Amino acid sequence: EKGGHRHWMSKEIAEQPGVLADAIAHYASEDAIKLPQDIDFSGIDRVVMIACGTAFYACQTAKYWFEKIARLPVEVDIASEFRYREPPIGPNTLAVFVSQSGETADTLAALRYCAGKARIASVVNVSESSIARESDIALPILAGTEIGVASTKAFTCQLTVLHLLALKAARDRGQIEPAIFGEMLRDLRALPGLINQALAVGPDIRETAFALSEAEDILFLGRGQMYPLALEGALKLKEISYIHAEGYASGELKHGPIALIDDSVPVIVMAPTDELFDKTVSNMQEVMARHGRIVLVTDADGAATAGNDTWRVLTMPTAPSQLAPILYAIPAQLLAYHTAIAKGTDVDQPRNLAKSVTVE
Ligand code: F6R
DSSP states (O other), X not given: OOTXXXXXXXXXXXXXXXXXXXXXXXXXXXXXXXXXXXXXXXXXXXXXXXXXXXXXXXXXXXXXXXXXXXXXXXXXXXXXXXXXXXXXXXXXXXXXXXXXXXXXXXXXXXXXXXXXXXXXXXEESXXXXXXXXXXXXXXXOOOOOOOSSSOSHHHHHHHHHHHHHHHHHHHHTTOSOHHHHHHHHHHHHHHHHHHXXXXXXXXXXXXXXXXHTTOSEEEEEEXXXXXXXXXXXXXXXXXXXXXXXXXXXXXXXXXXXXXXXXXXXXEEEEOOSSTTHHHXXXXXXXXXXXXXXXXXXXXXXXXXXXXXXXXXXXXXXXXXXXXXXXXXXXXXXXXXXXHHHHHTOOSSSOTTOOSSOOOO
């Protein structure tokens, strides 16, 4: 049933090229995005996105896309904070709830708070769930059943659907030229192939992970749209390997966390060569000057420019910059997976965790 895989998590990681291709084919044609029910973003002036855990990091990533590509302001919050804040919500707000299970108690309560105040959309994996049923529009992510407690394919499918939604918003609001829009859809269709190439880096990642399994603390760094992925990489690692890990925005390092760095602390830097690459590299050099051990996750250009003197380099395929958070989720997942294997922890059923959190 696990198709030759030792764990559900490894099966679900490997399924990503296929399920992402399904989600993309479902929502995008050659030159348009089709939703089960239209959301006309020209009448929306604010988006709030609410979720927990990994789904929350998908929302944080999507904020970069909505703001940059669609010029639409986005507020992101964790459901257990949002629901008690009594945030003002107006009729021109689109409230987006992201949940794999569709049953997370805090996310559902946040949705109910917004009901009748805003237009409600949900991005869910389980279409028959409470969150899907109580939304005006439910957008399935089409990841298929996810059994491993650590979310993997649901995360990348959430990101893909949110990316499509951001492109739709950009189109509706006249913020994107049709030619660029078509190009971005083509880029998205090429993504499953890039994910396959990233999966092929598995043996290098496994070797790095075995070395990481000796560490007591690990930091993840990213800047811009790679910052939420640093948070997700740290969450994934801590939940299944029980190694203490934290994600930081690269630029925040010097405001405190750099005090933690010595030669026993591995620092994983998520840095595709985009317009922020040089800034991230200079933060990385600050870590190296304090003998931190760097694992640089980058593309071939990045490896050539900044890979010298780092402890390890994991080379990803070169990708259109807006899709890097989806692609770099693969090494984040595989690092967590192989580190947990090296430590001998229960990858599919980590201690103290449940797949669906229906308590508050
Ligand atoms: C982490 C993980 C959790 C969930 C969170 C929300 O790997 O799986 O952080 O993402 O509990 O669950 P859903 O998406 O079902 O609302």
